[in-house]
Amino acid sequence: MATDRDTVLEAAVGVLSRRPTAHLDEIARAAGISRATLHRLFPGREALIREVGLLGLRRFAAALDTADVEEGDAEAALRRLVDASVPDAMLCAFLAGENQLYDVDDINDLWELQIARLHALFLRGQQQGVFRIELSAAWLSEAFFDLVAGVGWSIQDGRLAPRDAAFSLAELFLGGALRRPGAPSPAPTTHSTSDRSTSDCRPDTDKP
C-alpha cells in the first residue's frame, strides 16, 4: 500500500517492463492500491507511463551525476557508472523497451541529454586511449545501455543474482570496450567492405 507517487511508479515498472499493455487494474493491484487512487495520483494512462519514463530518466541522470562521469579517467568513471546504475537497472530496461516515449518532446530531450553524456564519456575515453576506437562511441553508448537493461531483465526474472550484477556488467562490457594493453594500435581492418553483404536487415524471404 504505497501512497507516494514514486513508489507507485516503481511498482508500475515491475508490471510494465514485462507487459507494456497491462491494464490499469493490474498496475493498481501491483502497487497495492485501488484503481480510483491510481487515477487520483495520475490523470490517466498516458500520464502514468510518461511519469514512469521520467522517473527512469531522472534516476539514470542521477546515476551519471553520482558517478561523476565528466571527470577523471574514463575507465574509472565507467566503473563508477556501473555501480550507480545497476540499482536502477529495471527502470533502464523499461526505457530501452519503450521507444514509444520518444514521441513526447520533453522526454525525448531529457533522453538525448543523458545519451549525449554517455557518448561524451566514451569519446573522452577514446581520446585518452583507454577505449577502443574501432567501435564507435555511439555503438558503445547503445551497447552499454542495452546491457544495463539486460541486467534489469535478468534480475527480474531471477536469472542473475543481484550481487553479481555490477561485476558481470563491468567485466563483460569493459572487456569488449577497453583497448587491449598488448594490442599496439587500432587493428587496421578485419572488416573492409568485403564479402558478406549484411546490409539491409531484411533477409531473403524464401524460407518456408
Place this chain on the structure above:
Amino acid sequence: MATDRDTVLEAAVGVLSRRPTAHLDEIARAAGISRATLHRLFPGREALIREVGLLGLRRFAAALDTADVEEGDAEAALRRLVDASVPDAMLCAFLAGENQLYDVDDINDLWELQIARLHALFLRGQQQGVFRIELSAAWLSEAFFDLVAGVGWSIQDGRLAPRDAAFSLAELFLGGALRRPGAPSPAPTTHSTSDRSTSDCRPDTDKP
C-alpha cells in the same frame, strides 16, 4: 503491397518494435495492404503478434542452425552465429522487448529451446577454455541476445551502419566474453560479498 504472410509480418515488426501498441490500421498501412486483407491473413491482433514472435524465433533458430553452433570451436561458432543473426536483428529486438509473449505456452517452449542452445554453446566454450568462467553462461546468453537486439534497434534508428553491425557486435561481445590469453586463470575474485550492497534493484526513494 506484400501479400505473403512473412513479408507482412516483417513489416509489422518494423512498426511494433517501435510502438507495441500500434493500431492494426497502422500495421496494415506499413505493410501496404488494407485492414481487411490483414484480417484475412491473420484472425486478429493476438494471432498477428503471436506469429510475429514465432517468425522471430524461427529465424533465430535458423541462425543457430546455419551457424552450426553445436559443432567445433566455440569462438568460431559464436562468430558464425553473429553473422547469421545480425540480418534478423530487428526480429530479435522485438523478441527482447515483448516479454508478453512468454505467456503463450508453445512460444515459450520454443524460446526456452533456443536459449538452451545458446547456453550450451557458452558452457561448451567455458569447458574448452575459450570463454571466461567468471561470467555465468546464463549471463553470457542474456547479454549476447540483448546486444543482438541492440544492433537491431540501432540499425533501425540509423545509429549504426548495417555493414558495421556484425563487426561491432562480435568485437564488443567477444572482447568481454573470451578468456584473455595472457590472464593465467580465473581471477580469484575482485568482487567478494563486499562493500556496496547492490542488492535489491530498488534504491532509496529520497531523490527529489
Place this chain on the structure above:
DNA sequence: TAACAATGAGACATCTATGTCTCAGATGAA
C-alpha cells in the same frame, strides 16, 4: 471476352479499457 479470385474501401456492431462519479468505511487530528 467471360468467369473467377483477391483486394480495398467503407459501414456497422461489439467489446473492453478507460475516465468519471458516488458513497461508505477507515484513518487521523483537534
Place this chain on the structure above:
DNA sequence: TTCATCTGAGACATAGATGTCTCATTGTTA
C-alpha cells in the same frame, strides 16, 4: 467524540479499437 481527509469498491457512460460484413474494383486465367 467529532470533524476532516483519504481510500476502496462499485456503478456508469464514453471512446476507440477490433471484428465482421458488403460491394465495387482490379487483375488473372481460361
